[in-house]
Amino acid sequence: MLIIPVKEGENIDRALKRFKRKFDRTGAKTQLRERKQFTKPSVKRRAQIQKAQYIQGLRDQEEI
Numbered sequence: 001m002l003i004i005p006v007k008e009g010e011n012i013d014r015a016l017k018r019f020k021r022k023f024d025r026t027g028a029k030t031q032l033r034e035r036k037q038f039t040k041p042s043v044k045r046r047a048q049i050q051k052a053q054y055i056q057g058l059r060d061q062e063e064i
Contacts, residue, residue: 002026 002022006015023029 002019004015004019004022006012
């Protein structure tokens with residue numbers, strides 16, 4: 001659970017902004033999206049390899 005103490009005289013918008021920033025850093029939203037449906041470990045691994053190949057291709061292009 002996220003706890004954001006609101007300081008005396010602090011604008012509620014600033015506190016809300018701090019909450020949003022803290023919420024994004026925890027990665028809760030991405031974790032919820034990931035848990036919506038099951039993906040097999042082999043599919044995860046394949047996606048990870050494809051991403052690595054893509055990034056490596058970009059780096060190779062940059063060197064040329």
